[in-house]
Amino acid sequence: MFSNILIYFVIIPLLMLGGVGLSRNIRQIRAVAVIGSVALMALSTVLLLQYLDLRHAGETAPMLFTDSWTWFAPLNINLAVGVDGISIAMLILSSIIVFAGSFASWKVPQPKGFFLWLLLLSTGVFGFFISVDLFTMFMFYEVALIPMYLLIGVWGSGRKNYAAMKLTLMLMGGSAFLMLGLIGIYYHSAPEGGQLTWNILEIAARDSIPHGWQSFLFPMTFVGFGVLGAMFPFHTWSPDGHACAPTAVSMLHAGVLMKLGGYGCFRVAIYLMPYAAQELSYIFLILTGISVVYGAFCACVKTDLKYINAYSSVSHCGLVLFAILMLNSTAMTGAIMQMLSHGLMTALFFALIGMIYGRTHTREITQMGGMMQILPFLSVCYVIAGMASLGLPGLSGFVAEMTIFVGSFKAGMADYLSGEGSLRLVFTIIACCSIVITAVYILRVVGKLLFGPVYDKHHLELTDATWWERTSTITLILCVAAIGCFPNFFNNLINTTFTPEIFAVLGK
């Protein structure tokens, strides 16, 4: 069992949990968190290199490092693991954000409980990304959800009781649909009399779910994961939840946890049920299209920094689902790039907002101004994050959105030319508008918050970022720039998955 590298992605967070549990003071807790998250980053880098080596050597299997350990034998439930380029991208993203998040919560009150729940959440996230068994995947998914309740409820701010309950109930509501969908997939995973399985790879290879059942199970799973991916009209947990959560939790939640939704939508809903994905994608295309534009518009009128960023997350995560539903390889690659890019950039945003809030004790942009003079380091970082968000070339957002819109346009034109209607095309054009709206709300915040006159004289006494805050932000900025400067590397990493041989829905 321990010869497989993937299992360590779960073991290390569990060890960290134990370490934090045994720690006696905040220094030890910090040490455990930093050592553990560095180990996770190292592990994901090693995994990346090994994976690329294997691919260069000509491995063509859909997933590598696959392994499976029996758990509930009569139901054929296994702890099955495996990764492809996408999971690796997500694992890298998660480890970076756990690292940055540990630094961002350097001075958190009641650190022991906080880190215990945060690490439980991370365990769920890592477990989810390495699983290829529907049961364990779902289990890790729920493990990642429930700590949010206490993290927001105990360490949050504002209307935290309301937000924590709303977030938990909505996400668990999504997972109720999801559970039914997954059990349904299990019972149709084999032709009559065959051995049923929860293994994603086997189900995809058999492709035996009857079309009628696909049309029932696809919406179940897509909505189930879509709730976490902030799909309209199930996005309402996101602004409240993010606004009330403590900094590191917002980072982890918007940066990683929302990606679980997008990842699940494509890995389970679309990968396993290609027929229904073709037939029913238009419904969800409309919903996600609304997410993209509506989220962006909401962000324009909010004055609370966290709300602005939360709505911008709705818009950007909507774009992920939107691109996945285009069902062509370019758009899907763009979707994964967008997940990476949005994860890093939004984590950076939330980290910066947390740092500013920690100093000024307000998040209202109407009550702040001239931060560039007072907090130059944080302000420059904020500008960089903003530029990444509105898609400046050289940063990650440009690469991702460019790929998505090229892919979507391709899909739209293909549909239009073959006479299958112009829905995709129309919605691509509508979604493109969100780029402009993004520029509006980003520049509005940057102009009001960072430049202009100092609003409050007391703010002049504030001090700029400390070393741990710098560590957190610089790590994230470097990663954002890395994606922007070397898009081809990530493109190649992800692209291996989206081939017609592996991804049935693409060939049709």
Added chain:
Amino acid sequence: MKQEIALLVVFLLVFLYDTFLGKGAQKGLPAFTAILMFVITLLGLCPHCCGVGGEQTAFAGMYATSPVIAAIKNILNVGVVIVLIQSIKWTNSENMSMRRGEFYELLLVTLFGMYLMISSRHFLLFFIGLESASLPLAAMVALDKNRYESHEAAVKYILTAVFSSAIFMMGLSFVYGLTGSFYFQNIYFAVSSNMSILLVLAIAFVIAGIGFKLSLVPFHLWTADVYQGAPTSVTSYLSVISKGATAFAFLVVMTQVFGAVYSRVWEWMLYALIILTITVGNLFAIRQRNMKRFLAFSSISQAGYIMLGVIAFNAMGLAALMYYVLVYIFSNLAAFGVIGAIENATGKVSMDDYRGLSKTNPKLSFCMMLAMFSLAGIPPFAGFFSKFFIFTGAINQGSVAIYVLVLIALINTIISLYYYLLVVKAMYISEDEPVVATFKSAASERLGLWITVAGIICLGIASCVYTYLLDTTAVSAMQAYFIG
């Protein structure tokens, strides 16, 4: 037969101890009973005693036992051991010192009645079991002599118990009139060929009669008052052991007696009852402030989930039902353990008194949180697995209607999550001044909580329990009824 004999021996020993040993030794009675029960539970778990192979019968086929039946009795034994450990503090209190023995004797008698219910293959024996499992319970509910609520609860309980028995008898008389036999097997074959309106009525009466004991909606009205009024140890016994045993007996009756008319008659009755039970139980639980009433409504909705294992009508559902009962025993007893500990120390049972508990009693609140998460079905705790498997078992039945039923049940888990989280919120998130001061609970209470917490954490992750149950049921004699 071995398990019944062992239980009788325990009963006699407890009775002799209570009657003949001096006053000084009486304080040892609770521990003595707990240890004896623990020993026979261990004996029951060793493979030789579980019985191997198929069904063995006795008393001219009135009584039967098999590995599945032995397993459910073992599950009940485990629960009883925990209840006994948790009740030590209470039975040794000033108030109970004169009636200590009665609690244990009555408890063992009801357990014996449940054994008979589970093992019977003849309605006469079944009825004897049912009565001896419910009448002594009324006396147990009234044990708290100085509290008015305890008496009220006992009267309510005995009236409903007798009333439901009468309804059950009515159903039986119809069945006898139709088939001329009380043997399960004979009735099974008689009803499969002979379908009439009288049969539908008979089944409805039988379901209603047993439904009272299971507190299925609309037969649940006694539950909250009795749970609130009864002493906490008795409430926990009522809510897990009595309910678990009756659920299994219900499954036996529905499959082995009326299995042949599953889809024609009672599938839809049960379908409606499940939806009602889960939904009403959940909705009423939201507004409860008294913890015992709260858990009463929660246990009503849990009974609805348990019934999913009956409506599944297959071996997987049977195994899932047993597993669900086992996990439910551990989760609910953890909750009742905490409630009992706090009640014994401070006399407080309102949810408002739990505000800020995590600051004064972090370990107790942690146990309570685990119990709530497990009841709500949050991984990695056992409740998640039991819910997942009971849904999987139900869907195995295959019809579209079952998918709808499971979807309703799943949506209801969200409602239940809400009120379970209310308790967590009171303990962990509320910023009010703590009501309950720091106290040290008795060693017995801590032991009970340790066992339940270990169960909540391990029962799901260690796959061997469920795998064993599934393997046992897959080869059991019951399998034949599911196909028919």
